[in-house]
Each structure stands twice: as C-alpha cells, then as structure tokens.
Amino acid sequence: xxxxxxxxxxxxxxxxxxxxxxxxxxxxxxxxxxxxxxxxxxxxxxxxxxxxxxxxxxxxxxxxxxxxxxxxxxxxxxxxxxxxxxxxxxxxxxxxxxxxxxxxxxxxxxxxxxxxxxxxxxxxxxxxxxxxxxxxxxxxxxxxxxxxxxx
Amino acid sequence: xxxxxxxxxxxxxxxxxxxxxxxxxxxxxxxxxxxxxxxxxxxxxxxxxxxxxxxxxxxxxxxxxxxxxxxxxxxxxxxxxxxxxxxxxxxxxxxxxxxxxxxxxxxxxxxxxxxxxxxxxxxxxxxxxxxxxxxxxxxxxxxxxxxxxxxxxxxxxxxxxxxxxxxxxxxxxxxxxxxxxxxxxxxxxxxxxxxxxxxxxxxxxxxxxxxxxxxxxxxxxxxxxxxxxxxxxxxxxxxxxxxxxxxxxxxxxxxxxxxxxxxxxxxxxxxxxxxxxxxxxxxxxxxxxxxxxxxxxxxxxxxxxxxxxxxxxxxxxxxxxxxxxxxxxxxxxxxxxxxxxxxxxxxxxxxxxxxxxxxxxxxxxxx
Numbered sequence: 320x321x322x323x324x325x326x327x328x329x330x331x332x333x334x335x336x337x338x339x340x341x342x343x344x345x346x347x348x349x350x351x352x353x354x355x356x357x358x359x360x361x362x363x364x365x366x367x368x369x370x371x372x373x374x375x376x377x378x379x380x381x382x383x384x385x386x387x388x389x390x391x392x393x394x395x396x397x398x399x400x401x402x403x404x405x406x407x408x409x410x411x412x413x414x415x416x417x418x419x420x421x422x423x424x425x426x427x428x429x430x431x432x433x434x435x436x437x438x439x440x441x442x443x444x445x446x447x448x449x450x451x452x453x454x455x456x457x458x459x460x461x462x463x464x465x466x467x468x469x470x
Numbered sequence: 471x472x473x474x475x476x477x478x479x480x481x482x483x484x485x486x487x488x489x490x491x492x493x494x495x496x497x498x499x500x501x502x503x504x505x506x507x508x509x510x511x512x513x514x515x516x517x518x519x520x521x522x523x524x525x526x527x528x529x530x531x532x533x534x535x536x537x538x539x540x541x542x543x544x545x546x547x548x549x550x551x552x553x554x555x556x557x558x559x560x561x562x563x564x565x566x567x568x569x570x571x572x573x574x575x576x577x578x579x580x581x582x583x584x585x586x587x588x589x590x591x592x593x594x595x596x597x598x599x600x601x602x603x604x605x606x607x608x609x610x611x612x613x614x615x616x617x618x619x620x621x622x623x624x625x626x627x628x629x630x631x632x633x634x635x636x637x638x639x640x641x642x643x644x645x646x647x648x649x650x651x652x653x654x655x656x657x658x659x660x661x662x663x664x665x666x667x668x669x670x671x672x673x674x675x676x677x678x679x680x681x682x683x684x685x686x687x688x689x690x691x692x693x694x695x696x697x698x699x700x701x702x703x704x705x706x707x708x709x710x711x712x713x714x715x716x717x718x719x720x721x722x723x724x725x726x727x728x729x730x731x732x733x734x735x736x737x738x739x740x741x742x743x744x745x746x747x748x749x750x751x752x753x754x755x756x757x758x759x760x761x762x763x764x765x766x767x768x769x770x771x772x773x774x775x776x777x778x779x780x781x782x783x784x785x786x787x788x789x790x791x792x793x794x795x796x797x798x799x800x801x802x803x804x805x806x807x808x809x810x811x812x813x814x815x816x817x818x819x820x821x822x823x824x825x826x827x828x829x830x831x832x833x834x835x836x837x
Contacts, residue, residue, distance in 0.1 A: 336647035339676045387812030388716070388774035388788055389746045403810030404674040405654060405718070405836040409544035416565030417544045419811070420836075422675055435675075456676050 325413075326352075332411035333452075343411055347452025358450045362461045367469070372461075373445035375468045376436060380423050390424075398426040408439045412447050425467055432467040434459065509553075509589040518584065524556070525579040534599040535592065536699040538638060538654045541580035547654070548579040555588030599696060602629060602637075606691045607666065612752035615673040616718055617684060618658060620666055621693060628664040629697075631657060633704060633725035634806075634834070637697030639669065641682040653679040656808070656834065657698065658721035660728035670721035702834040704729070705804055709830070710738040712796060712805045714789060714817050716745065719809035720753065722834055726806065727767070731760050739767040740796030742789040744813065747773055748780035768796065790820040800825035807833035 322330065333351060335342035347354060362369060382393055383401035390400035400423070407417030418439040426433045440457055443449040451458040503520025508527065510516065518527050525541050525548050528534070538545040546566030552575050559567075563578045582588075608620035623629060638652040659668035674680040687693070704711075704726055713723045723741060730737070745751050750773075757769040772789045776782035785792050797803055805821055807814050814835045822828055 336645070336678070337649070340647065340678050340681045341676050384812045385816070387810055387816060388744055390775065401812065403717075403812065403836050404672065404677070406538055406674075407544055407546070409539070409542055415543070415562040417539075417546060420674060420677075421810075 329412055332413070338409060338411055339456075341456045343449075343455055343457075344452035345454030345456070345458055347454060349452070351449065351452070354450070354452050355448045358461050359448050362448075362465075365461060365465050367461075367465055369444050369448050372464065372468065373441050376423075376441045376444070379425060379468075380421075380436075380438065380441065383423055384421070390426075396427060396429045398428065400424045408437060410439065410442060410446075412443070412449075414442070414446065418442055427467045427470065430466055430470055432463060434464065434467045503585045506584055507587045508584065509587070511591050511594070512589070520584050520586070522584060523580050524550070524552075524577075524582040524584050524588070524590070527584050528579065532601070533592075533596060534601065534696045535579050535596060536638065536654070537580060538652055539580075540649070540651055543578060543581050546578065549576050550579050551575055551591040552577045552582060553589040553591060555586050556582045556590075557585065598630065599699065600626065600629075601694065601696050602626065603692065603694050604666070606687060606689050606693055609687065609689055612670070613750055615684075616752060617671055617673075619669045619671065619683065619687070620659075621669070621695070622666045624692075629661075629667060630664065631661050631667075631698035633657075633661055633729040634702040634722040635698035635700040636722070636834075637667065637669070637695045638699065639671075639679065639683075639693065639695045641679040644682055644686050647678055647682070651678050652696070653677075654699070656700075656718075656721035656725070658724045660725055660732060662729065662732050670718045670724070672718040700834065702806075702808070702832060704806075705832070707804065708737065709802050709804045710796075710798065711740070712793065712803055712821075713739065713741040714805065714807045714809070714813075715741075715743055716809040716813050717750070719807075719813075719834070719836070722808050723806065724753065724756070727757075727760055727764075731764055731767075735764060736766055738796075738798070739764065740770060740793075741768070742770045742772060742792060742796075744772050744774060744789040744809075746775050747777055748782055770795065788816075790817060793820070793824070797824065797826075801827075803830065805831040805833075807831065807835075809836060811835050 332338050333343040379399050383399040390398050392398050402422045404420040406420045408420055409417055421438055424435050505517055506520040508516040508518055516531050523541055525535055525537060536547040538547050543562045556577055560581050563581050566578060567576055602623055603625040604621040604623045606619055607622040610618045612618055636654050636656045638654050640650055640652045642650055655669040655671055657667050658670045671680055671683050673684045715723050751771055760767050761769055770792055772785040773782050803826055807817055814833050818831055821831055
C-alpha cells in the first residue's frame with residue numbers, strides 16, 4: 320500500500336522501540352488502516368460506537384484515578400485499579416499533547432475477564448478507532464472489551 | 471476510461487513528486503538561516519547556527535533545559551520565556567501551556583525553531599545543569615518492580631544539588647530500541663555525597679527507559695544523565711514537616727531525610743508512606759534507623775489493601791485520616807508530597823480543608 324509521508328510517520332511511530340518498548344502493532348503484519356477498518360466493522364456488529372466504548376473506559380479510569388490507593392469496586396462486579404507512573408505518552412497519530420502514563424486494570428467478576436489499558440488507549444479508540452494490533456501489549460480486542468465493559 | 475484515470479493519477483502524482491523535490495531543494499538552498507544570536511536573560515549572548523530547535527541549540531551549547539521526551543513535544547518540561555524572535559505559538563505547544571503562560575510568552579523550547587535572533591529568559595539555576603557520565607556501582611532490588619541504582623560519577627566527578635531535585639537519565643539504544651531517550655528520576659541520595667547519586671526507579675510497563683534499567687542495565691555499565699533539575703526542596707524554616715509519598719515517590723523524601731539526619735535536625739517530621747500491600751513497602755529499616763537518630767522523626771507506613779499474607783497490624787486505608795496523629799499546629803506545618811497526581815490532588819485537598827495554607831504545600835507530581 321502506498322503511504323503518504325504522514326502515514327509513513329504514523330507507521331514508524333507504531334513500531335517497537337519508537338514511542339514505547341513493544342510498539343502498538345504487536346505481531347500484526349496488517350497496515351494500521353486495515354486494523355482500524357476491521358475493528359470498526361466488528362464493533363458495529365456488536366452494536367457499539369467507539370465513542371460509547373471510550374466514554375465507558377474514561378468513566379472507569381476517572382473513578383480508579385481518584386481512588387489512587389489500590390483497587391475499587393464499581394457496580395458490584397467491576398474491580399478497577401489505576402497505577403501511576405512518572406511522565407507522559409504521546410499519540411502515534413501525532414495528536415498534540417501528552418497522555419498520563421498510567422495503567423488501568425479492569426476485572427469483570429461476572430465473566431472473569433481482566434483487561435489493561437492506558438489513557439492513551441482511550442484517546443486512540445475515541446479519535447482514531449485504533450485498538451492496536453494483534454499481539455500488542457495493550458491490544459483491546461473489541462469483542463472482549465465490550466464484554467468486559469458492558470456485561 | 472481506465473487509461474484516462476491512470477494518466478490523471480500519473481500526472482497528479484508526478485506533479486506532487488516534483489513539488490516535493492522542489493521544496494527539498496529550496497530548503498537546502500534557501501532555508502539557511504546562517505548565524506543568529508540567542509540572548510539569554512539579557513546577560514549572555516550565544517552566536518549559533520540557525521535552523522535547529524531552541525532546545526537542541528541550547529543543548530549543543532551545554533545549556534540543558536529539562537526534557538523527558540527528547541524534543542518530541544510530549545513532556546512539556548522544556549518551557550522557557552521567549553521575549554522576541556520565536557515565531558508564532560504552535561498547536562503542538564498549546565496543550566502544555568496555561569492561559570497565563572501563553573500570555574507571558576512561555577514556549578516549549580523543543581517546538582521553537584531558531585531562525586532569527588531570539589531573546590529568551592530561563593531560570594538562573596539552569597546554568598548549574600551539567601551533563602554527567604558515571605558507572606553503575608550498585609543495583610538493589612527494593613520490591614518486585616522498584617530498583618535503586620547507585621551511579622559513581624566519572625565526568626565530572628562531583629555534583630551539587632538540593633535534596634528533592636531530579637536528573638534526566640539517558641537510556642541507550644538496546645534490543646529493538648533504536649533511539650536514546652531521557653527520563654526524569656528523583657535523586658534518592660543526599661547531596662552530602664557529591665561523588666555519586668542514587669535513583670529509585672519503578673518499572674513502567676512497556677517503558678523504554680525503565681525496561682532498560684530493569685532488564686538490561688548491569689553493575690559496571692556506563693551511563694549518562696543531565697541535571698540537577700526541579701524546585702522541590704526543603705524550605706529553610708523551623709516549621710513541622712509532613713512528608714507524604716507513594717511508590718517511587720519515596721526517592722526525594724529519602725534524600726531530604728538523609729540530609730536532615732546528617733545535620734541532626736530537631737524539626738518535627740512525620741513521613742506517611744502509602745502502599746497497597748506489604749510487598750510494596752521498602753527501605754523500612756532505614757526509616758526505623760532515622761526514627762532512632764532523629765528524635766522528632768516518625769515513620770507512618772499505611773497499607774491500602776493488605777492481604778492476609780501481609781500479617782499487617784498497622785494503619786490501613788488512605789493515608790489522610792492518619793495525618794491527625796502528626797499535625798499539631800496547622801499554621802506551623804509544611805507538607806512535602808511526591809507521587810501520583812491522584813494522590814497529590816487528594817492530599818492537597820485534605821490538607822487545605824484542615825487549614826494548612828496551600829502555599830505551604832510543596833509537591834513533585836508524577837504527571
């Protein structure tokens with residue numbers, strides 16, 4: 320696929336060792352456009368928009384962030400924990416600004432799904448529809464993510 | 471039809487390519503900014519070659535502004551005031567600047583290109599910032615995700631700093647990591663030891679610098695860093711000192727207490743350390759030692775979620791309710807906080823509600 324200079328830069332940013340140690344693509348050999356398109360189609364079949372997903376993740380993140388000393392239980396079945404680290408993360412799509420270096424762990428005790436995301440993941444889902452490539456450290460498979468967030 | 475489309479694509483593509491080439495050639499011939507003058511604080515003038523960012527140009531002249539992202543415009547550390555010549559404010563800078571800072575011509579030096587004579591204002595302390603080389607003489611595991619490095623200085627061989635300040639450690643290219651990065655870490659040793667520094671570093675999942683520290687760095691390896699930076703340090707008063715930290719936020723507090731211990735300080739000091747469980751506690755023996763050597767110092771570890779395995783009979787939950795054990799006079803209490811932005815915000819809110827003036831609360835937030 321022919322890439323524009325901007326797309327080339329984004330693709331470069333997503334590789335391991337550029338913006339984070341393991342990168343955003345994992346073992347996925349598809350172009351990031353294809354990853355986004357496939358996940359968008361899948362999300363549609365699940366009946367959710369990326370904004371709804373990002374809003375829900377943000378609400379859980381905010382609650383865990385305010386708790387700051389370990390995990391909290393929300394809605395009786397969601398255990399959420401926020402771990403803070405010094406510094407900021409940047410968006411590989413070259414959005415200006417930085418995103419808190421934090422790690423949110425969500426455990427849904429109804430279906431025993433545990434997921435982990437960063438504030439940057441929420442931004443990438445909301446603004447770019449990007450759930451990361453297969454095998455990536457923070458890949459959020461839409462199917463699993465929806466079950467964890469909404470079941 | 472297909473032939474027409476392909477021809478059109480070829481023509482448009484060719485024209486775009488030609489224009490891009492023209493721009494590259496023009497950049498080579500016309501974007502030569504020659505020598506320009508950087509006026510610093512109205513006191514010092516640097517003659518430099520134009521064309522690079524203000525941050526890198528200053529670095530080349532051994533003036534090191536703080537920067538944790540290597541000039542990517544993502545950390546917001548490299549702020550300085552530009553009095554003239556910096557060009558317009560860029561969209562990449564705005565998210566890091568408050569309305570007051572924008573009004574005051576504060577810029578991110580990594581985003582300002584030096585194209586013409588430029589006048590800037592930077593804190594005088596920046597002139598004390600140096601690039602250091604050293605050798606890792608010791609690596610200690612404090613917890614499952616926190617290590618403390620001891621770095622013996624080799625070039626220069628001495629460092630002067632205030633307890634509470636930080637340095638920017640540079641990680642090299644390693645494994646799949648194709649670039650050097652710099653990350654900020656508080657110095658955990660006392661400034662009384664001028665020939666070495668210690669850094670407490672918590673592993674960041676997927677972090678470039680901390681992965682290097684935790685998985686690749688060995689005793690005997692050479693490292694480099696710049697510093698010291700920061701304005702989080704002990705106030706020269708007689709007020710009681712309330713310290714609060716979590717995780718690797720223990721580093722600057724350790725430096726401060728070691729410094730105070732060496733001076734036989736008689737100030738009243740209480741240190742509240744918040745951790746999730748017993749496995750997140752560390753250096754407890756050292757703080758117990760200081761409780762003996764400093765008559766007015768007390769250490770209060772608090773576990774938010776101790777498990778049965780912790781066999782913990784101490785304080786549990788949030789740290790804030792336990793402050794009453796220490797605070798005697800809110801008008802004579804200073805607070806020193808280091809940790810997550812969530813913790814800092816909650817503790818500041820609590821202390822202010824207790825009557826401690828906001829201007830007496832000093833903090834180093836991880837954000």
